[in-house]
Amino acid sequence: MTIVAKPPRGYKVEVFFKPKGIAVIGASRDPEKPGHVILYNLRNSFNGPVYPVNPRADVILGMKAYPSILEVPDPVDLAVIAVPAPIVPRVVEEAGKRGVDGVIVISGGFREVGPEGAALERKVLEIIRKYGMRMIGPNCIGVYSPPAGINATFFDPQRQGLPGSGPIAFLSQSGALGAAMLDWAEMRGIGVSRFVSLGNKADVDEADLLTYLKKDDATQSIALYIEGVEDGKRFREALEDTTPHKPIVALKAGRSEAGARAAASHTGSLAGSYRVYEAVFRQTGVILANTPAEMFDLAMALALQPPMQGNRVGIVTVGGGSGVMATDAAEVLGLRVPEFSSTTQSKLRRILLPIASPRNPVDVTGSAVDEHLLESLRVVAESGEVDGILLIPYFNVRGISEQFPEKLAKVITEIRRKHTIPVVVSATGGRRTWGLSRLIETMAGVPVYTSEAAAVKALWALYHYGKWLKRVGTLEEHIKKHQVRLIEIRH
Amino acid sequence: MTIVAKPPRGYKVEVFFKPKGIAVIGASRDPEKPGHVILYNLRNSFNGPVYPVNPRADVILGMKAYPSILEVPDPVDLAVIAVPAPIVPRVVEEAGKRGVDGVIVISGGFREVGPEGAALERKVLEIIRKYGMRMIGPNCIGVYSPPAGINATFFDPQRQGLPGSGPIAFLSQSGALGAAMLDWAEMRGIGVSRFVSLGNKADVDEADLLTYLKKDDATQSIALYIEGVEDGKRFREALEDTTPHKPIVALKAGRSEAGARAAASHTGSLAGSYRVYEAVFRQTGVILANTPAEMFDLAMALALQPPMQGNRVGIVTVGGGSGVMATDAAEVLGLRVPEFSSTTQSKLRRILLPIASPRNPVDVTGSAVDEHLLESLRVVAESGEVDGILLIPYFNVRGISEQFPEKLAKVITEIRRKHTIPVVVSATGGRRTWGLSRLIETMAGVPVYTSEAAAVKALWALYHYGKWLKRVGTLEEHIKKHQVRLIEIRH
Known part of the structure; x- marks a missing residue:
């Protein structure tokens, strides 16, 4: 092995999210080819120059094509590569000569296909190292970053939706699952x-990206x-470095x-014992998720809401x-x-309908109106008797209005001014509930889940992250961040 | 207590789902009142006569109103009651005199509000017994049955969607959750x-309804x-009677x-120890769900697919x-x-791409087309080496087409002709995936879940129900039902 040592964690990773100019090597005129779709997606997303590279075309998608990256004008510091595997070493070498800092190798046909592919992958890596470049992939589906205007993927916009800008960074070893x-x-x-679709991780790995994301203002x-x-x-060190500042939710x-x-059999590399990973995650304050949706559910709560500083939950519900x-969950x-306390129960009783229950869960009942929920939320938040709150409106109920999201946003802003207590919502229902739930998220910055169990799991993540921050001494820093502003779920 | 004994389980319950004529007592001209919305909903759903009853109105919603149910012409065998609690005894008495078989009492203000309400509830029940009627409620949100054309609820169509006809019966002690x-x-x-929203269950309870549903052709x-x-x-006996013929999924x-x-504090009655219920459910072959959505997920699998006859799962996936x-799940x-077996792996290898894996899970890879998935499904179904199959297409992948649901429907029909092996699908994705998933369900009768975990849980339910049917000796009967026809998720 002549491959020189891996550079320090996070070295030059910035180029993938803040490139000055991007070359697409293997840009194709054939709309069925990844090299075509990548060019199309980048042209429609990126705010800087994008250069198609293809020795057998003059113009692709109305853009001037270059026979080699060596001919591409300034500025160009990132290359996205979608050519057959055997050609990858040559074009990577050219990218190195041209002085780019990063390459994203979409092409498959490397370690994942057997020993010959592995040899080819090593060869590519040697070139990467020789020029001091960084590489994402090979065998990946690319990079997508809305705040950077980067869609360096071959996702077909007809087949696949793509989210807007928001607070969550998502690193995936599986391309299909990522998409x-x-x-x-x-x-x-x-x-x-x-x-980032990590692909074979020949060079850039989770540790590199975590090191970058730790200081990335776009990522919560x-x-x-x-x-x-x-x-x-290396992975463990990156986790340890990151979690005191940014929460990580992992699905293994x-x-x-x-x-x-x-x-x-799938990744071709030893997956390692789950228990070892579980122990590392526990020791480094990483929150463990059980399903992909749960991973996002928890990441969303951790991005939008301050941590819980204890394990006491207050529940305010329309449905008993x-x-x-x-409570079970x-x-x-x-x-x-x-x-x-009897004090808090008395305060609640003054607000609630006679048939309502002021105990915890506060059951405002199906006869409630917006204010019963919201005033109860305020009393519970101010009680000092809980560390996190779960609010359960039912939008089918006549008294809960279309204005609830707006009203909730106001109450949350007031609560946040005085208290750093997280609030999450569970709302079960159909299309109208779904729409109002999304409004709550965008207007109030409060995550809304479709089941009590998912909402409670989110509080659980906020509790465990708060405990971790206390332990590593960064709780105050983190709380301040959430006091300064409501974090938006998407822009 | 002068109340006569409860009638046998299921007595006269049919009237709630096959009434000849329905009176709405408390029908109101005020669109904000439940008595108005119930009338509106029944008029728009029921195929037989609906009679508004209101002593202070001549016409409601363009329909002739009657001062009392005693004046209502034939046929009338069901009354929906939405009048203030103190008036309920009188109108129930009149319903008895008029000879109706069933009343649905929407009105609240009974046992749930305290001792006085409880006394009123007992009074109503005495009248029910005196006339040999049955009562759903009080304090409930009504009955909804699309195959019967019955929407005897006060659901506001502006606030709430309602499902079409389908194979699942749903009994809910909570009105808000039910809606x-x-x-x-x-x-x-x-x-x-x-x-059915059961409300206070003064008369008709789960046992009555289960006894009816056991023989109800509309319910799977x-x-x-x-x-x-x-x-x-009584509850336990009803469970024991029902599960050999119809699967029950319970959320407690x-x-x-x-x-x-x-x-x-919520129901006002002793809820009883969860462990006792858990034991009863286990002993009677009831499948236990953890969340409302999971309850429907499992009920759907049990309605649409035959049970698993062993615990071996075959997985065919586009994403490794x-x-x-x-597999983890x-x-x-x-x-x-x-x-x-090596035979099955050889058969699969002949179908698959060289980079694919013929082991279990069969990983057709992201380069696969429809036929790789479907032919693998066929081989796995015919292998005799598994008892249930999980299929994982990714609709983002270029090779998986819009025709996949239709093609799958054909393969499923062929498989079902020879084998009684259940198939479920997991498909993670966005709007397009959602749409294609619903197509799979309606065209192929195969339930589609948004996560692997949910799909596997469905197989788990099919396995446990199969085990139960073997034990009680009705496996053959049940299998035959699924061989005869594909059951439709909705009509």
Whole structure:
């Protein structure tokens, strides 16, 4: 192995999110080819120059094409490569000569296809190192970053939605899952800051990206889908460095024995024992998710809401049954739903309808109007008796109005001025509930989940992250960030 | 207590789903009043005569109003009552005199408000018994049954969607949750056969309805949300009677101590220990769900697909990571994802791309086209090496086409002719994936879930129900039902 050592974590990673000019090597006139779609997507997203590189074309998508990246004018510091694997070493060499800092290699046909591909991948990596470049991939679906105006993917806009700008960075070892989850996030109304499909991770890995994201102003929380890492020490150090400043939610596939076997066969690298990863995540303050949607659910709560500083949950609900289910979910996860003091119960009783219950959960009942919910929320937030609040409106109920999201935004702003207590919402229902839920998220910066269980899990993540921040001594820093402003779910 | 004994389980319950004529007592001209909305909804849904009853109106919604149900012409065998609680005894007495078989009492102000209300409720029940009528409620949101053309609820069509006809019956002790889940089911594309909001359950209870649903041709599976039952023996007997013929999925609130406390405060009746319910459900073959959405997810699988006859799962996936996560989820739930025999692997290898994996999970890869998935599905179904199959297409992938749902429907029909092996699908993605998923459900009768975990949980339910049917000796009967026809998710 003549490959020189990996550069320090995060070295030159910025080029992938703040490039000055981008060359697309393997840009194609054939609309079915990835090299065509990538060019199309970049032209429609990037605010700087984009250069098609193709020795057999003069014009692609109305843009002047260059026979080689060596001919491309300034500025160009990033190359997206979609040529057959055997040609990749040559074009990467040219990219190095041209002085670019980063390449994204979309092309497959490397380590994932066997020993010959692995040799080819090593050859590419040697060239990367020789020129001091960084590489994402090979065998990846690219980079997507709305705040940077970068859609360096071959996602077909006819087949796939893409989310707007938002607070969540998403790193995925699986391309298919990454694409599907971006599509999901768009439908769900969650925005992302950076998405990277890591592919074979020959060079840039999670540790590099975490090191960058830690200081990235566009990112408030990080969602991480991993199947396995090669350099455990480097990964662990990056986690340790990052979580005191930015929350990380990880989803690790290969939990079961059969799952680990499947993972080994899928990624071609040893997936490692789930228990080892679990221990590392616990020791470094990483929140563990069980499904891709849960990963986003938790990352969203961690991005939008301050951490819980204790495990006491207050619940204010329109539906008694929902209060019961929420309480169940909280207790199962080690959170507490304590009875309120008689003082707080008296205050609530003055607000509520006679048939309502001022205990915890506060059951405002189906006869309630907006103000019963919102005034109860205010009293509970000010009680000092809970560390986080779950609000359960039912938009089917006659008294809960279309103005609820707007009114809630006002109350949340007032609460946030005095208290750093997180609030999450659970709202079960259909299309109208879905629409009003998205309004709550954008207007009030409060995440809304479709089930009590998911909302409570979000509080659980806020609790565990708060505990971690206390332990590493960065709780105050983090709380201040949330006092300064409401973080927006998407722009 | 002068109340005569409860009639046998299921007595006269049919009147709620097959009435000849319906009187709405408390029908109102005020569009804000439940009595107005109920009349509006019944007029727009019911295929037989609907009679408004209101002593202070001649015409309501263009329909002739009657001063009392005693004046209403034939046929009338069901009365929906939405008058103030103190008047309920009188109008129920009149309904009895008029000879109706069933009343649905929407009105609140009974046991749920305290001892006085409880006395009033007992009074109403005495009248019910005196005339041999049955009563749903009081304090409920009504009955909804699309195949019967009955929408005897005060759901505002502006605020709330309602599902079409489908195979799932849904009984809910919580009105708010019931309404919200119907709204959810509409958005989700799941149809229902019967929905009953049980309210205070003064007369008709779960046991009555289960006894009816057991023989109800419109119903293939039953979803049951309960907080507590009073007559445990009766309930248990109804479960025992029903599950050999129709699957039941139950969601029981009040699992934790704090949750049970909240439930007691909410329903006013002792919720009983969760562990007792859990044991009863286990002993009677009831499938236990953890959230309302999961209850419908599982009920849908049980309605549409035959049971698993063993715990071996075959997985066919476009995304390797999804295969790993599905395997994890399966093993955690006690299902197995066995390696295929070398014969089956050889057969798969002949179908698949060279980079694909013929092991279990079969990873057709992101380069696959429809036929790779479908031919693999066929081979796995015919192998005899698994008892259920999870199929994971990714609709973002270029090779998976818009025709996939139609093609899958054909393959499923062929498989079903020879084998009684259940198939479920997991498809993660955005709007397009959502639309194609609904097409798969309607065209192929295969339930589609948005996560591997949810799809695997559905297989788990099919496995446990199959085990139960074997034990009680009705597996063959059940299998035959699924061989005869594909059951439709909605009409």
